[in-house]
Amino acid sequence: MSSYASLLKTPGVARIIAAQLTARFPNGMLSLAFLLHIEHITGSYGSAGLVLAATSVGQAVAGPVTSRWMGVWGMRRVLVLTIAVSAAMTAVIAFVEMSVPAYMVVGLIVGLSSPPVQSAVRTIYPKMVNSRQLTPLFALDASAQEIIWVAGPVITTFVALQFSTVAAIVLALAFLIFGGAWFVLSPEVGRVRIPRSRRKLGKVLTKRAVLLSTITGFLLLGACSAVEASVVSAFGHDGLEGGLVLGIFAIGSLIGGLALGHLPVSPWSMARRMFAVFVGMALALFSLDFWWLAVTLLIAGIGIAPAFGVMSAIVTSSVKFSDTAEAYGWVGTGQLIGAALGSALAGFLIDLNGPSGGFLVAATFAFFGFLFPTLFRRWHPDLRGRDASPIPDTEPVYTQPS
Template identity: 65%
Template sequence: MAGSGYRELLRTHGVGRIIAAQLTARFPNGMSSLAILLHIEHATGSYGAAGLVLAASSVGQAVAGPITSRWMGRWGMRRVLTLTLSVCVLAFLGLALLRLPLPGYMALGLVAGLSTPPIQSAVRTIYPKLVNAAHLTPLFSLDASLQEIIWIVAPVLITIVSTQLGTVTGLLLVAGVLVAGGAWFILSPEVGRVRIPRSRRGFGAVVLKPPVLLATVIGFLLIGSCAAVEVGVVRTFNEGGLSAGLVLAVFSVGSLVGGLASGTVPIGPWAMARRLVIVTVGLALTMVSLNVFWLGGTLIAAGVGIAPALAVLFAITSASVKFSETAEAFGWVGTGQLIGAAAGSAIAGFLIDGTGSPVGAYLTATLFAAAALVVSVAFVRAFPDLRGRDAAPIPDTEAVTLP
């Protein structure tokens, strides 16, 4: 979609406001992993220990994602978001202020993960109610692209704060932004207006739909590769503050550019495979050299495929489920991504500890991306063809009793 098309989309009533609110509410996602990684490594002296705490947090999010997303159809978005936000903030304050053995840090990481507010599921359920069906796929592309602002700004900000002012300050910053961003999103009028119907199907049934299962598996592998890159970059520059943050930022710049450029590209069955080729080749090239300029260039190239691939995940999920199932479906997709983040960060951390070199982290990232590519090719027939059709959810219908 051309720039004028995006401007028109953002002028649609409520779209610009809800995008800004949800990006702010999710901004801590771009800080929390690095903040925890730096804090736990500083406290324990081990990247492996830091990887375990990150894994506990990611597993907590993975377990809770579909459950809290489904709760929104039962108790309403605002109630669920307020409860989870409150607990999550307390968990981050505990990580920042308490001196604990590794199991204690892992327990708090798990609580923080379990209570992560389901912002993504909420906003991607709201989107179909804000725009007409023809604009939904471009909106998913715009969302996937703009979320990269989080990954451009947040890593630089948190690495500077944590290395210059201390890792405790970094975690306190995460807690503060959680409160501010979460409150803005929860109080947004769109959150109050959209009601998610209760799903009539059993919990977990929606993930068995082939497109949702594909989105979950590929999301697991794609985000696992990104998590491994994050750990590798931090180790490459030895917590090197600005260098590590800038390299991670350019990774996201590539994704932002790729996502904006692909906004109107039709999504056919082979769209995912084509986008993952870019990611896999770019990540494979990172292992050639650990020079900051080489890493920056190869990660920009790899990043060009990430937001477009995520847009495909969002579109095929939305187009394959009923509206009452959208929140839970996106919860499962998020679960796949979070388990991938746990696996990618933990494997990369242990390979770094075992070899003493960050190359193992980049190898992990490449293998995860290559596996995602293989899955997208092997199961290409299961991808819905969205060329010439919209990505709106299937309307909920029920029997009508006639007099």
């Protein structure tokens, strides 16, 4: 814990973590708010899953593109544009009743305009701390973001239950606007300049660590999205149990991140963390009892934040600084495609077989999320005793002949 305390004393670190968490807080609210809102209007979890899938696909397409734009136009310009468009389209979903295809189109635009806050902040981090502090900082960031998943579902469920699903979306919208403004105005966002990448779009995926993180993130988020839909369908709209179970799920991730985040990163680190996720989700298949799900998803959660921390560390250490934002964009794209597929598959199986069908989807994603980094552990950098900073961008130096 002392390493985390020293990190928070580093100038600007606590502020930038708080600002980006606030800006990203809607990530823990909007999926559930959209799910509740669309299901309330249409009466179908499958229809709601399609809207969430469209939103996630939009985010997946935009991720590497908007992240790369930050190296061309600057972070602030890209962030302001995407925040404005995303906020406007989120308001449309909240206040305009439409057909499911129309909701899907608007959801797609919400996804396409998703602000690349995560890519921005993880590109900024290596410029704020020394190389020894970078891996613990990624772990602290991954752990702290679980506050989003602890409080977000609980707040969303409570507001939707006590007021309306529209109010839940509007509250998420307020976080998007306020948090986005706070992050954009942070000095570090204006101070750090991402060099223009000289590689073609997508070339960074030839780095094995980036591809490993992208595919594993795809599987991890697919599992998590299926769990979210399954928990909501298991407990419905008549109480806070669903939000509480999802909050406990995130608390497990927070505990795991703080307990394991400072450990050295070895080639087995990703597989070990994903094994905990798989075990917890597999156990969740056996009962829909509140306490059973709370315990099993607590176990599953223990591996999530540490897995995200490992992804960040191995990506950063494997690419040039000018490519870090795009690399994180691709990792985010993998996660969001997984979220789209997990939500859609879980939604349809829930309609057919009830919540157990959704948990089966989650356990299947988690199993392959464990299997892939196990089979391809040679793609996983060994960072024990190594510098996790990005590779410096270098240019040839021309000299005049003497």
